[in-house]
Amino acid sequence: MPRDDMMADSEFQPLVVGIGGTIGGVSSTERALKIALDAAGRQGFRTRMFGGADMGRLPLYNPKATTRTPEEQDFVETMRGASALIIASPGYHGSISGVVKNALDLLEETARDAERPYLADMPVGLIATAYGWQATGSTIAALRSIVHALRGWPTPFAAAINTQLTKFDDEGGASDQAVLDQLCMVGTQVARFAPLQIHTNG
Template sequence: MAHAIAGTMPTPDPAALPLVVGIGGTIGGVSSTERSLRIALDAAAAQGFRTQLFGGADMARLPLYDPRATSRTPEEQAFVAAVRAASAVIIASPGYHGSISGVVKNALDLLEETARDERPYLSDMPVGLIATAYGWQATGSTIAALRSIVHALRGWPTPFAAAINTQITKFDEEGRASDAAVMEQLSLIGRQVARFAPLAAEAKRMQE
């Protein structure tokens, strides 16, 4: 059996790190919404968390949620399993007609599969929120819709939510925002869920 060399710290097992799940994006390529979500997830990773992203392409593979279905697709099962394992979640949605997009709502509807779990839905989990829209009006109403949904799912929306006006802020191919203040706002989302995630992990351990 291998032994650690004196004076060195063992490398942590990535699978043992607490998990932050990101949900968001749009169908048809990597969007500003998904790039915003990745910046927030990177900030959580910098705090010592592992992350898992369910972007637009992943959500497009989820069938419309049917509460009476007797079986779930592998994609549905993977999504639900990831949220069950999570200590925190970050949700990012574009503002479509003043509210969240259909693909994001469909993914969140699938969390009904956790209704009978010991920790149902997003119970006791910090949830970071991001809204992107071409203008300010839809960002505010989309954040409000996301907060309402997270409350219904028994989650804890973090104190700060990021509203990104894509008429002003652009993202490059490396995924960075043109506005340093927006980069900081998105990073703050990741840091806040990381800060509160240990409380969710402790609550989950107490239920096991």
């Protein structure tokens, strides 16, 4: 197939966006998110990840600002074109990290969109990582609450990962096959639900 035709076809593939990670290098959270996005990609979806470095370039959200930085504009426009979302956050003091919350706050820019304000009708997969089990549960609960407030649909399964027990590598693997299976399930579920969202908006 000619390259132009391949690029044209890819434009019609639905997009799954991933948000997650921490500032200061590639984290376990970011590696977990990449595994889930790769699973969505295997279902025929385009994917794009906003990792820790990307979110670190977003200024603190100011609802009264009259202009937005190029990074903010890129994030908002990418989300407007997404059919599904995966959010991965480390558990910080029992809840989500500041950089993840700041990125989600920026979705306020879509509040008045006629076609789809916020995350309306969008399937959203959730991943929480923490050094212990307690924070994973409260972080997933916080993410579910935020997604509901943004009118999205959290998918039935969320991945809770205890990084005290599971280690990730640079090749997209993990020390626990069950964790890999869970992350793949997150990516697969958002991919399965995304066509329903496309049909609704179409």
